[in-house]
Amino acid sequence: MLYVTMTDKFMSGWGHARDKINKLVFFCDTYDDAKIVADNAEARGDQKYINICSTKPYYNSDRYYVQHKTKTDYPAWYKKDHFLSA
16 A cells, blocks of 8 residues: 655645644555556646655644545546646
């Protein structure tokens, strides 16, 4: 299992992430999937601090609102160059 982590600048600071940093953690079965998710995040202007890691990340809930996502939750993120064509 691999994980792609990122900070969602748009969603940070309001809604469920009120007064917190909104982190997205995508679960990936392969490096190819992780690379696609990371590349898609790079193509968007609202994501920063994008990383691929092999250990499940932990974020302190006092400071971060963390959303765990899978291919079932957000299938578009796992499609190569999805946000380049949007």
